[in-house]
Amino acid sequence: MYKPSQFTENPYFTTIPMQPAIIRAERVEKYYAQPSENRIQVISPTDLSITAGEIVALLGPSGSGKSTLLRMLTGLSTPSAGEVYWHEQPIATAKVNVSIVFQSFALFPWLSVLENVEAPLKARGMEAAERRKRSLKILATVGLDGFQAAYPKELSGGMRQRVGFARALVVEPEVLFMDEPFSALDVLTAENLRSELLELWQNKTIPTQAIFLVTHNIEEAVLLADRIIVLGRNPGHVRTDFRVSIQHPRDRKATAFTQLVDYIYKVLTQPDAQPPALPQTATGKRVRDQRAMHYQMLPHARPGGIAGLLELVLDHNGKDDIYRLADDLAFEIDDLLPIVDAAQLLGFLKVTEGDAEITPTGTEYANSEILRQKELFRNAAVQNVLLLRQIVRAIESKSDRSVPEEFFHDVLDEQFSEEETLRQLETAINWGRYAELFDFDASRRRFIQSEALHHESEAAPTAEIDA
Amino acid sequence: MRFPESFSNIPGRETFARSQVLQRSWPFVLDMCVAGIGLACFYGIVVIGRYWFGHATSEIVISQSPRALPLYAFYSVVRIGLAYLLSLVFAVGYGYVAAYNKRFEALMIAGLDILQSIPVLSFLPGVMLAMVALFPTRQIGVEMGAIVLIFTGQVWNMAFSFYSSIKSIPRELSEAASIYQFSRLQRLVQLELPYSAIGLVWNSMVSVAGGWFFLMACEMFVLGTRDFRLPGLGSYLQTAAGTGNYVAITWGLLTMIAIIVATDQLVWRPVIAWSDKFKFEQVESGSRVRSPLLHMLQHSRGLRSLREHTVVPLGEGVYRRLAEGRKDPAAETLAKATGTRAMRFRPSAVLRWGVLAVATVAVIYAAWEALALLREVHGSQVGEIFKGAAATFLRVNVSLVLAAAWTIPVGVAIGFNPRLARIAQPLAQIAASVPATALFPVLLLALVRLGGGMGIGSVALMLLGTQWYILFNVIAGAMAIPSDLKEVATLFHFTTVQRWKTVILPGIFPFLITGMVTASGGAWNASIIAEYFRLKNQTLQTVGLGAVISAATDSGQFQILLLATIVMATMVVTINRLVWRPLYRLAETRYKLG
Known part of the structure; x- marks a missing residue:
């Protein structure tokens, strides 16, 4: 676990006091078994608890298993190992009272607003009159008076999420879970909803005991949470878990606020000082940690995005805080981090302590015209990315200069989940095509030699004289 | 205008609804309505039942008087309706089990895939004989045979549609249902059925159209001297054609068209308009089908009150019972957790x-x-079967090529010209909705007069049944080509050949393939009755697999019937796997627009 030792004396972070937990996860982990000996670890053993009276925010880059963790804590998904307790009783046998507010709202479009809110009560067998009374009351609470007969598709995004909140709150959940509830909304609507939620919570209008919020928006977490948990990825694990004691209402411009945002960026961009210990399965099979494996995980960034980021860093005099860059671009971490990672992987950017600094090759790349850029990218890719290097070699070694995609699919499948394998291949194809390392025949699903490369190798002697 | 009236003023209604229970004035009218509908249904059952059990005689006399037509039409509609209801229930059950039973899922889906592509009519002779043998009275056997056959013809695509709908329910929606502890029933009613409604509706329309095709074939089925006919529109048309009674033929065809138009207006349009609310969309789409009938039904106070007094309290009771049944979630979830192990x-x-x-x-x-x-099959008979298979194969492909040859240019012309489309499309729809099998006796009569034989006749029948699938798909494809692509072709002065090769043909390719797959299946099906037909006391036949199947049933040679059916099913499944599926995949990847 990442220990922010240099920050412990800071008055805004305090360690977590021990309290009886509503939900407690004990060494929960998630992995997918592979046909072979390996298994793909999504979340390494994690301890976590939610206690009464707090808003917990779970932050992390994509692929850190935020949503998976949320689903395990609610009992929707069973952990591969470990146990989740609801008031110290295993969650599978407990009478759990939780709700989830979903990113996509997850409203039933064929039911009216009122019917949507009534549905959970109906499932509990509540009498029709009582059901209606409660639903109307909660609709009034979230500001949806007069909309009960409307259908979700007639409402704006913000209104729809209000229905989502009403449906979640109508069952008076002990813990309210929220899975990126504001990320599908525009900035102003999200801001408005956030402050209303905070108001309901602080005035104790709702009987909810605790709120658990999954987000990739750092400012949102700092704005709302009493406690922030930051996850790292490959596999997902807790990087840091600390309490936020800034007074409400919180001011985004205040020093304490920006300091905390900067700190979280530092945690997110800094590679782990100590990777978590490799877990051992019950049967003694080795669990593979992705960092210890053959292929590095390609960040899903497009070459154009990398060039754009490098130019921006140059504009900021070659070095700047990542959160300031994100601010400039109005990007959230899920948008920016893959690009930063890709630039770092290719050796164009160096990241230390939340600061991004451009390297000499990076500077040259940003300042060159397109053909030279491709050449620099090609060199960097072959040097730093094993998968691309292997694809190029495989093509060269074949007499027909083509290799089926399936071959690399099978190789990657050993290491990544099916979904991730497909994304890795997509990124590799994207990068390879841009760098003219190879081309990809989509109808035959084969990697083939790039036309340009072919010509170049034929014209190699002249190229050498030119150089 | 969008709000259904029943929800528009809920706060005020709360007390109002209570007072309605005491108000006795119009529940009386309602009771009358319900009683009326109930009596009508009862009478229908009595009529069918009397006829089923009353006519144990083997000889069926088909009246040619137009006055008999309403009754015949009624019989036909009831057969279609029964078979459709059976299909719907079975499809939902099958799809549900396939989607949730992991052990049987793969097997059930593979089964669907094959059953969907087998030409059902090749079982017509066999099913008829089996059913007649199985049931005490001959007529009820034939009746069951017809229903079973229509059922097997229309159930598979509906089952597949329901299954794939369940499988594609968005994860968060199904998680919402789980976190709020929906019972299986509530899940089905509030999530699974609504989500799959649109797919089921469209597939039902296709299925019922296919059902008419099979029903007509069943109703006019005669093998040699054995008469399997059922009183209905199909047998009416066949008898009329057999005696050359043109007045009766005209009346029969008019009734047929009237039924189809009425079904479209009174059943499908309201259903489509109603299913609009199940569209899984985030924004409201502009155009939608309107139906005055649906409007009337939704705004009828009588029906709403009927619902409030029957369905609603019943539902409340069921939901309460279900919730009480789960009072002890600990025990239930515990059982669920250990269920898989304990099961054994x-x-x-x-x-x-x-x-x-x-x-x-x-x-x-x-x-x-x-x-x-x-x-027991002799070598020479095997040779006969394969000769027939080759002939039918050729005939099916000739009909496909002919159909494509005229429908592609016409379809593209219609698709590119909105004004033409407005005129042509409804006409084509009516033409297409008349089942080809209903027209067959008429067509054959004309061909015999003109001196054409069964060879031409069977190709013509296949063409009649299959060309529409291609035409509609080509029209849809041509309409789907974005206008900026067409503008590019104009801007750069593409030659006609270039325009067809680079814009039109690739653009309609996925649609064309979809149409051809359906058409090919239809053509194989049609071959059974197209190659062997009894008209005016004589049996017309030509060389073909369909003729082999029918003739084998006629003479009771089950070994040949079996072998021929196997050959036909194998050929169709093989062609689907080797030809259509790769083309389909190509259409899905390379030629997909957008």
């Missing part, structure tokens, strides 16, 4: 495995016996 030791599981084992043994035994039958 429970007696019911033993019983289930026992049943499964017995069924497997029975299936293997039956299959073995059937194969043993094949040993």
Whole structure:
């Protein structure tokens, strides 16, 4: 676990006091078994608890298993190992009272607003009159008076999420879970909803005991949470878990606020000082940690995005805080981090302590015209990315200069989940095509030699004289 | 205007609804309505039942008087309706089990895939004989045979649609249902059925159209001297054609068209308009089908009150019972958690495995016996079958090529010209909705007059049944080509050949393939009755697999019937796998627009 030792004396972070937990996860982990000996670890053993009276925010880059963790804590998904307790009783046998507010709202479009809110009560067998009374009351609470007969598709995004909140709150959940509830909304609507939620919570209008919020928006977490948990990825694990004691209402411009945002960026961009210990399965099979494996995980960034980021860093005099860059671009971490990672992987950017600094090759790349850029990218890719290097070699070694995609699919499948394998291949194809390392025949699903490369190798002697 | 009235003023209604229970004035009218509908249904059943059990005689006399037509039409509609209801229930059940039973899922889906592509009509002779043997009275056997056949013709695509709908329910929606502890019933009613409604509606329309095709074939089915006909529109048309009674033919066809137009207006349009609310969309789309009938039904106070007094309280009771049943979630979830392991030791599981084992043994035994039958087939008969298979194969492809040859240019012309489309499309729809099998006796009569034979006749019948699938798909494809692509072609002065090769043909390709697949299946189906037909006391036939199948049934040579059916099913499945599926995949990847 990442220990922010240099920050412990800071008055805004305090360690977590021990309290009886509503939900407690004990060494929960998630992995997918592979046909072979390996298994793909999504979340390494994690301890976590939610206690009464707090808003917990779970932050992390994509692929850190935020949503998976949320689903395990609610009992929707069973952990591969470990146990989740609801008031110290295993969650599978407990009478759990939780709700989830979903990113996509997850409203039933064929039911009216009122019917949507009534549905959970109906499932509990509540009498029709009582059901209606409660639903109307909660609709009034979230500001949806007069909309009960409307259908979700007639409402704006913000209104729809209000229905989502009403449906979640109508069952008076002990813990309210929220899975990126504001990320599908525009900035102003999200801001408005956030402050209303905070108001309901602080005035104790709702009987909810605790709120658990999954987000990739750092400012949102700092704005709302009493406690922030930051996850790292490959596999997902807790990087840091600390309490936020800034007074409400919180001011985004205040020093304490920006300091905390900067700190979280530092945690997110800094590679782990100590990777978590490799877990051992019950049967003694080795669990593979992705960092210890053959292929590095390609960040899903497009070459154009990398060039754009490098130019921006140059504009900021070659070095700047990542959160300031994100601010400039109005990007959230899920948008920016893959690009930063890709630039770092290719050796164009160096990241230390939340600061991004451009390297000499990076500077040259940003300042060159397109053909030279491709050449620099090609060199960097072959040097730093094993998968691309292997694809190029495989093509060269074949007499027909083509290799089926399936071959690399099978190789990657050993290491990544099916979904991730497909994304890795997509990124590799994207990068390879841009760098003219190879081309990809989509109808035959084969990697083939790039036309340009072919010509170049034929014209190699002249190229050498030119150089 | 969008709000259904029943929800528009809920706060005020709360008390109002209570007072309605005491108000006796118009529940009376309602009771009358309900009683009326109930009586009508009862009478319908009585009529059918009397006829089913009353006519034990083997000879069916089909009246040619136009006055008999309403009754015949009624019989036909009831047959279609029964078979459709059976299909709907079965499709939902099958799809549900396939989607949730991991053990049987793969098997059930593979089964669907094959059953969907087998030409059902090749079982017509066999099913008819089996049903007649199975049921005490001959007529009820034939009746059951017809229903079973229509059922097998229309159930598979509906089952597949329901299954794939369940499978594609967005994860968060199904998680919402789980976190709020929906019971299975509530899940089905509030999530699964609404989500799959649109797919089911469209597939139902296709299925019922296909049902008419099969029904007509069943109703006019005559093998040699054996008469399997059923009183209905199909037999009416066939008898009329057999005697050359043109007045009766005209009346029959008019009735047919009237029924189809009425079904479209009174059933499908309201259903489509109603299913609009199940569209899984985030924004409201502009155009939608309107139906005055649906408007009337939705705004009828009588019906709404009927619902409030019957369905609603009933539903409330069921939901309360279900919730009470789960009062102890601990025990339930515990049982669920350990359920998979405990299952194996429970007696019911033993019983289930026992049943499964017995069924497997029975299936293997039956299959073995059937194969043993094949040993009786002579070499020359095998040669005959393969000759017939080649002839039918050729005929099917000729009809496909002919259909494509005229529908592609016409379809593209219609698709590119909105004004033409407005005129042509409804006409084509009506033409297409008349089942080809209904027209067959008429067509054959004309061909015999003109001196054409069964060879031309069978190709013409196949063409009649299949060309519409291609035409509609080509029209849809041409309409889907973005106008900026067409503008590019104009801007750069593409030659006609270039325009067809680079814009039009690739643009309509996925649609064309979809149409051709359906058309090919339809053509194989049609071959059974197209190659062997009894008209005016004489049997017209030509060389073909369909003729072999029909003739074998006629003479009771089951081994030949079996072999020919196997050959036909194998050919169709093989062609689907080797030709259509790769083309389909190509269409899905390379030629997909957008």
